[in-house]
Amino acid sequence: MKSQIQNIKNTEDSTLWSSLKAGDEKSFSILFEKYYSDLIRYGNSFSPFKEKVQDCVQDVFADVWIYRQSLSNSVVVKAYLLSSVRKRIARLQERDYIFMKTSTTDSIEFLFDFSIEHQLISDEESALKVAHLNSFLNNLPARQKEALYLRYHQGLTVEQIAELLQINYQSANNLLHRALLQLRKEWKGNLSLLLLLSSTTF
């Protein structure tokens, strides 16, 4: 069922994509409206300068249109756009880094924090657990956080994440795996602590 839902979404995208490639402006606009917000949000997690991010995202779309004829037919549109935005911001920041003489030219940092859905948590115990988990999540290395975000929020596959982060499949898998492993460890420790606390109060 899940794969079916995704399929419908992907067919839509790929139909739009191929008519865009054929020069259909309407399809371009639909894809733009569909993904613009997402891309802006993703871009903002790398750079605090909103105008630059907007510029980058618009440049990505402009290039899609201008070079539409040389684009591949078989892309997952969302993954392609996310990856293009990321690359563009990275390139801009690299140039900036030359000035600052820092060594971190290799990649850009995902500066984003996960938040908590408070309104969906009814009891105090869960709230406590979720808060712990959340602060732990936000203390993970930036790259692991980004992998989690791409996997569970943008719904990308591990292959797509690997391609986007320009690492091999195994490394992408490890990123996710390590993040979840750490979380699970913390989760268990945290749970027993909570149990201990609640048992002493009674």
Place this chain on the structure above:
Amino acid sequence: MQERNNYTEIEDFLADVSFQLWVRSKVDNQGWEEWTLENPDRAKLVENSRLWLLAMSVHHEEIPSEVIQGGLESTWEKINKKEKSSAEAKRSTIELWQKNWLKAVAAVFVFGFLSNWFYNNHFVFNNSESTYNEIIKDDYTDLVEQTNHSYKPQIITLSDGSSVLLKPNSKLSYPKIFTGNTRKVYLSGEAFFEISKNPKKPFFVYANEIVTKVVGTSFRIKAYADLPNVEVIVRTGKVRVKPNPSITNSKEKEIILLPNQALRFTRQNLTFNKITDITQDESFDHTQGNIEQLSFEFTDIPVEQIFKTIEQAYLVNIDFPLDKLKNCHLTTSLNDQPLPEKLKIICKSIGNNTNYEMNGNQIIITSNGCN
């Protein structure tokens, strides 16, 4: 949907779009509620997965549809601009090829000679204007750009208390507030800088092909877009200069300049030329402004006189209560201070509720007289 019966780990659930939908938006198309209750072991796993997902939420800042439409419009503008410029490039090549072959060769030669002559005599005007734009474009901060269209130097005060005296026909771009570990400004034209001391946040001036780095000094930079040389002249303190690697491939290394030393960067062959004593070099006679020639060493000097000196140096107007400050004398050394710092020190030395207010090139001193 039978897939979920095989789920054994939290991440199986996390990746399930329909599960996400159920947890986040309470849309239960797949009967998750019922399915969960079928089996108590399962219920625990589902509950844990739910909590994980809730801890992993992403704050969605809604972007209004007008903003998206605006974005779409500016994207089309970008496309048109890009397509136009590439079409122009294409057209001119085609035209050249359509001419007969000999004519084209001749044209290339003539063009070559002309441009060589032009390059040597006039330097590349457009190119250097674009250097300024190019360095500006790479900056992430929102910059304020100030151009001096008047016929006399203009004083600019930066957020860190530094002051810049900008010459006519020159422009300076700087962030409203300096953030991060560096202070960066961009200059096209000529200006005299007095930088407030802060070793933790070095101050950088990007001007044409060179980058000047200081922690707190005063110096002049002359970097006009249409002149063949770029010059840095140091008045106080220590200044480091190096080529800007993203603009030029000059091989020159960073050099250090001390007071009364200067550096001349020849843009044509990309070389540095260090002048160890500007007082011995005639070509620097005219580059000095009032500000470098005036002394700010005051020994028992009437305040009125000190204000006059500042007026001359910075080309500002100072309004002060003459009757109250008539008999006030000060002894102080202000050579190395930016303008706001100079005013602050003077006001403090006069004491007695003396304050200053600066508005462009208008300075107002309020005071109840000196002690």
